[in-house]
Amino acid sequence: MLLFQVTEDPTAGGGLDGNVVQRSIVIYLLSCFLGALLIWIVPFVGTLFFAYGASVLWLRGKGVSVLLPVVVAAGVVFLVSGEAALITVVIECAVLLLLVSMLTKGFNQGRCFLSVAALSVTFFLRDFAYAWLSGTTIWGSLAAETNAMVKAITASGTVPAETITVLKEAVDTIVMFWPSFYVVEGALCMVALGLMVLVARRRHSLEAHTFELGRLDLSVHVGWVLLAGLVCVAVSFTNIAFAQEIKLAGYNLLFCAALIYMVQGFAVTAYYMGRAGWSPLLRGLVYLVLLQMELMFLAPSFVGLADYWCNFRKLPREDGEQDGEKEQGTGSKDPEQ
Numbered sequence: 066m067l068l069f070q071v072t073e074d075p076t077a078g079g080g081l082d083g084n085v086v087q088r089s090i091v092i093y094l095l096s097c098f099l100g101a102l103l104i105w106i107v108p109f110v111g112t113l114f115f116a117y118g119a120s121v122l123w124l125r126g127k128g129v130s131v132l133l134p135v136v137v138a139a140g141v142v143f144l145v146s147g148e149a150a151l152i153t154v155v156i157e158c159a160v161l162l163l164l165v166s167m168l169t170k171g172f173n174q175g176r177c178f179l180s181v182a183a184l185s186v187t188f189f190l191r192d193f194a195y196a197w198l199s200g201t202t203i204w205g206s207l208a209a210e211t212n213a214m215v216k217a218i219t220a221s222g223t224v225p226a227e228t229i230t231v232l233k234e235a236v237d238t239i240v241m242f243w244p245s246f247y248v249v250e251g252a253l254c255m256v257a258l259g260l261m262v263l264v265a266r267r268r269h270s271l272e273a274h275t276f277e278l279g280r281l282d283l284s285v286h287v288g289w290v291l292l293a294g295l296v297c298v299a300v301s302f303t304n305i306a307f308a309q310e311i312k313l314a315g316y317n318l319l320f321c322a323a324l325i326y327m328v329q330g331f332a333v334t335a336y337y338m339g340r341a342g343w344s345p346l347l348r349g350l351v352y353l354v355l356l357q358m359e360l361m362f363l364a365p366s367f368v369g370l371a372d373y374w375c376n377f378r379k380l381p382r383e384d385g386e387q388d389g390e391k392e393q394g395t396g397s398k399d400p401e402q
Contacts, residue, residue, distance in 0.1 A: 090127060093118040094134050101138030104161075105146075105153040108188070108250060112257040115158065119165045120265035131162055152194045160187045161258065168262045174284050177255065184258075185251030189244075207243055211236045241313065245320040252324070279336035282380050285373060287325045294318030323366040329373075330365025331355075336378045 100115025119131050135158045143151040164180050189203075196206045215236060219229060297315025301308045331352065338348050355365055368377075376382070 090122060090125070090130065093121045094130065097122070097131050098134035098138050101135050101154055101158050102141065104157050105142060105150050105191075108157070109253050109257050111157075112161065112254045113261060115161055116165060116258045116261035117265060119162055120169055120262045121268065123165055123169050124265055128162070128166065131158075135162075149195045149198045153191045156190060156194075157187055160184065164258060165262065168259065169266070172259065172262075177259070180258065181248065181251045181255045183251075184254050185247040188247045188250050203243075207240065211239060241316055242320055244313075245317045245324075248321050249324070278332050279339045279378075280380075281328070281332040282378075282382070283325065283329050283332075283369075287322070288373070290318055290325065291322035291370075294322055323363065326366040326369035329369030330367070331369075333368050333372050333377050334365065 096114050096118030098118075100111045100113070100118065102111070104111025104115060118134075119128070122128055122131055135154070138158075139151050139154045142154050160183055164183060167176060168180065192203050192206075196203045199206065201209075215232060218232060294315050294317075297311050297318060299315075301312035301315055305311065334351065334355075335348065338351065343351075372378070
């Protein structure tokens with residue numbers, strides 16, 4: 066079920082390759098320090114630095130030493146930007162360290178979804194802390210920022226009516242889907258976290274199979290997200306109390322479901338591009354085009370949803386187990402498979 070797993074204790078004498086260059090842990094402590102400094106400004110970049118340093122130190126059995134750079138970085142951030150930034154650094158670094166301790170043992174879909182959920186909640190708490198310390202709410206802060214943006218753009222009075230219409234539609238979209246932005250941010254940081262854990266494992270010569278997007282087959286249980294979204298939207302059109310809040314939840318659940326099925330759709334696309342022998346550059350261009358336009362963005366989602374019933378890649382799905390997990394399977398298999 067794991068994409069890879071630990072086959073021996075990495076902290077024991079035989080867990081590390083003797084040919085690995087013995088570098089001072091100061092390098093990895095510095096990586097954690099830079100990550101902690103950047104994580105409250107650019108979460109993705111900060112996650113890259115912090116996850117790499119923390120993963121290496123954890124695999125070397127020195128995970129506790131990560132607390133030192135975190136404390137120092139938190140002190141610097143507090144002096145520069147105040148208590149809100151301090152809370153951000155402490156919470157995000159603590160969550161990342163917990164996820165590193167889990168993911169260094171192996172990947173599976175459950176752990177990946179759990180990591181995205183944990184990071185999304187963490188980023189929500191970050192903004193909640195900022196808003197609370199400012200004497201407002203996340204919703205109030207978002208409304209104030211969007212209104213200020215609209216006023217700043219339209220202040221000159223020379224903005225065409227079509228531009229104002231598009232701008233208002235964009236603001237309405239932001240207001241409608243702002244909870245989903247935390248999920249997107251969490252997913253991006255999960256990618257950064259996963260990549261750095263894999264790099265750290267390879268540096269220590271621990272078994273880890275190469276991830277193949279074309280063989281990825283997400284669990285059928287993600288369909289519950291789509292179903293919950295549809296139910297919420299349908300219920301919101303009745304005279305039930307809190308109909309607007311339920312509709313907001315429904316639309317965001319549908320958006321998250323579309324993102325999940327989009328990954329499945331990209332897996333199908335990657336599978337056939339691989340069979341056709343397309344170059345990595347051409348594949349990257351295809352992904353870029355699919356992400357650029359709204360209708361093209363939805364296309365992979367529909368493909369991913371249809372793949373659960375049509376099984377375009379003819380992947381074996383025995384006893385409800387997804388082939389994406391079995392194919393990435395572990396341990397004693399040849400890495401070239």
